[in-house]
Amino acid sequence: xxxxxxxxxxxxxxxxxxxxxxxxxxxxxxxxxxxxxxxxxxxxxxxxxxxxxxxxxxxxxxxxxxxxxxxxxxxxxxxxxxxxxxxxxxxxxxxxxxxxxxxxxxxxxxxxxxxxxxxxxxxxxxxxxxxxxxxxxxxxxxxxxxxxxxxxxxxxxxxxxxxxxxxxxxxxxxxxxxxxx
Amino acid sequence: xxxxxxxxxxxxxxxxxxxxxxxxxxxxxxxxxxxxxxxxxxxxxxxxxxxxxxxxxxxxxxxxxxxxxxxxxxxxxxxxxxxxxxxxxxxxxxxxxxxxxxxxxxxxxxxx
Amino acid sequence: xxxxxxxxxxxxxxxxxxxxxxxxxxxxxxxxxxxxxxxxxxxxxxxxxxxxxxxxxxxxxxxxxxxxxxxxxxxxxxxxxxxxxxxxxxxxxxxxxxxxxxxxxxxxxxxxxxxxxxxxxxxxxxxxxxxxxxxxxxxxxxxxxxxxxx
Numbered sequence: 001x002x003x004x005x006x007x008x009x010x011x012x013x014x015x016x017x018x019x020x021x022x023x024x025x026x027x028x029x030x031x032x033x034x035x036x037x038x039x040x041x042x043x044x045x046x047x048x049x050x051x052x053x054x055x056x057x058x059x060x061x062x063x064x065x066x067x068x069x070x071x072x073x074x075x076x077x078x079x080x081x082x083x084x085x086x087x088x089x090x091x092x093x094x095x096x097x098x099x100x101x102x103x104x105x106x107x108x109x110x111x112x113x114x115x116x117x118x119x120x121x122x123x124x125x126x127x128x129x130x131x132x133x134x135x136x137x138x139x140x141x142x143x144x145x146x147x148x149x150x151x152x153x154x155x156x157x158x159x160x161x162x163x164x165x166x167x168x169x170x171x172x173x174x175x176x177x178x179x180x181x
Numbered sequence: 182x183x184x185x186x187x188x189x190x191x192x193x194x195x196x197x198x199x200x201x202x203x204x205x206x207x208x209x210x211x212x213x214x215x216x217x218x219x220x221x222x223x224x225x226x227x228x229x230x231x232x233x234x235x236x237x238x239x240x241x242x243x244x245x246x247x248x249x250x251x252x253x254x255x256x257x258x259x260x261x262x263x264x265x266x267x268x269x270x271x272x273x274x275x276x277x278x279x280x281x282x283x284x285x286x287x288x289x290x291x292x293x
Numbered sequence: 294x295x296x297x298x299x300x301x302x303x304x305x306x307x308x309x310x311x312x313x314x315x316x317x318x319x320x321x322x323x324x325x326x327x328x329x330x331x332x333x334x335x336x337x338x339x340x341x342x343x344x345x346x347x348x349x350x351x352x353x354x355x356x357x358x359x360x361x362x363x364x365x366x367x368x369x370x371x372x373x374x375x376x377x378x379x380x381x382x383x384x385x386x387x388x389x390x391x392x393x394x395x396x397x398x399x400x401x402x403x404x405x406x407x408x409x410x411x412x413x414x415x416x417x418x419x420x421x422x423x424x425x426x427x428x429x430x431x432x433x434x435x436x437x438x439x440x441x442x443x
Contacts, residue, residue, distance in 0.1 A: 011191060055323075066346065108185040109182065111185065155373070168275050
């Protein structure tokens with residue numbers, strides 16, 4: 001089977017899973033459905049020849065699942081009786097989003113077709129990456145050598161997000177020994 | 182072309198959830214769906230027909246490879262997305278601690 | 294978590310004690326081979342965090358913190374971007390550009406190759422693993438029922 005068929009199937013599955021996750025009443029089922037969507041994304045990365053991303057997406061999906069379950073699933077948690085807005089708002093939102101979808105279909109025709117990327121910078125990376133960086137994994141060569149500054153910014157964003165989380169949760173390192181102010 | 186449109190549809194499903202749901206947990210999940218769609222779209226742009234993964238191997242001659250640049254960008258994006266999800270979850274449970282509800286309309290009402 | 298018996302049953306504790314070393318070893322393997330195979334600092338860091346998380350879930354919070362020095366972990370986590378920055382500044386000093394790859398490239402496919410990519414991968418793995426573990430720890434000990442205190 002050509003790769004387009006697989007990817008179409010996977011994307012349809014993802015859309016279905018997302019709708020289920022958003023519309024189902026039970027929160028635990030909702031979170032699990034999101035986990036399934038994330039694993040489908042990981043599978044799609046595998047089909048798209050991106051094993052780096054598949055590994056990372058798989059692991060992060062498991063971790064996100066654990067975080068969400070840890071945060072939101074309680075014994076005394078009750079299902080919300082009206083989780084959605086009113087019927088009018090939903091109707092208008094659906095119409096608006098459908099209009100956006102139909103109007104933007106033309107944009108995708110302008111983009112380079114699937115399977116034929118432009119690869120202007122990447123051609124250089126692929127040809128000279130191994131000699132320039134000495135890394136067999138060209139993706140690692142890009143994120144940690146050619147574009148390491150970008151990665152520094154990413155580490156900073158991660159630090160900020162985690163510090164924000166710890167601050168919001170009033171977390172303190174409580175065993176003395178430095179830290180924990 | 183079809184794939185791009187489907188990926189955009191996935192993004193719009195996330196946007197729909199973000200706009201219409203009242204539950205904070207559902208809103209966090211919607212933002213996660215939008216993140217998936219963005220990541221997948223970027224990697225879809227980089228696929229090259231007949232290309233292999235951009236990792237050199239001993240004893241394999243260098244054939245055509247897929248575009249490594251979107252993969253490098255998406256790799257960092259996935260991590261940031263997890264950090265943002267954790268931050269949003271922390272904010273949500275703090276709000277729950279204060280207002281005893283995940284319903285954003287009630288939270289707005291209580292804040293006065 | 295403040296469950297009545299701290300942690301889970303004896304079977305889970307034993308299995309976890311046997312497995313956690315292997316999980317951490319696998320994480321370190323993924324981090325160190327980041328420039329040769331799929332994975333790298335991000336993936337390996339999550340494996341490290343999941344290994345620590347298995348201990349946290351099996352043994353409960355108090356037991357875990359007895360053999361983990363939390364203050365040290367937190368300092369290490371907050372210092373790792375600084376280490377990244379210092380490596381970058383070393384690149385400025387000796388290589389002429391910020392984050393320039395100043396170490397020897399070595400042979401392709403060798404473990405000790407590709408200069409600065411290996412140490413940077415280690416720093417990122419440390420950062421990602423510890424920060425995710427700290428988040429889960431913070432969520433585990435967050436008391437939802439304390440109510441609005443201010």
